[in-house]
Amino acid sequence: MTDRNDRNHQTVLDDSIEHVETLEEFKNSFFYGSRSNLNAKFLASLEPSEAADVVAELIDTIDDVLDRGDTAALTERFIAAQQRAYEPTPGEAARFSYDDTPFTPLAKPLAESRVALVTSSGHFVAGDDPEPFGVVDMTQAEAEARISEFLRATPTLSSIPSDVSAADLRVRHGGYPVAAVAADHQVALPLGHLRHLAEQGRIGELADRAYSFVGAASQLRLREHVAPAWAHGLQSDEVDLVLLVPV
16 A cells, blocks of 8 residues: 555646746746746847846835835846847847848938837727727737737728817727837827827928838738828828838
């Protein structure tokens, strides 16, 4: 009987050991995994030892918040950790760096230019929901859960009146946490700032409409098919320059 109990006990131990989560699995679980957290998905870009150091540093900083209420230190540490995760490793070419980029000089002074705003933030106006994949009132949680579908889909451009009120704006995006943007739309859709610049005469005028789409989309379709049509529409609206706000 003792031998049987020992064998059963060993089987339980073996099963538990078999399912122990590794540090690699833990850090990757925040990147659309079991612990999906868009604020912490940067951990997946770090080596396990680096991710462990970051988590330890954040815990230490949380202690400072609890002891002294120093929330600024936690914000700074979090930003520093994200920067560390996304910077190229020694010898690696910088991501999103290109040898050649299109450049067109302004045809007129900025103070005389008609300016439009285009963002990849996922904004739209209440009552004009693009209804991705035919889903009515898709939640932010569902958008995050369906990020792989967004990444394969053709992006939809939402038209937003430049004088829209914040109360009429909505935002949804599967690729980044939208809470801060929903609280202050100027973070990613700076229409108020542009209106102010127009009032000051820093820009000639603000175009009647701004545009937004979910940037987590098929980049090939965006570049080859969708963006040229969007650019043509802006030209038809006699826009002199576009402020692009990537998210």
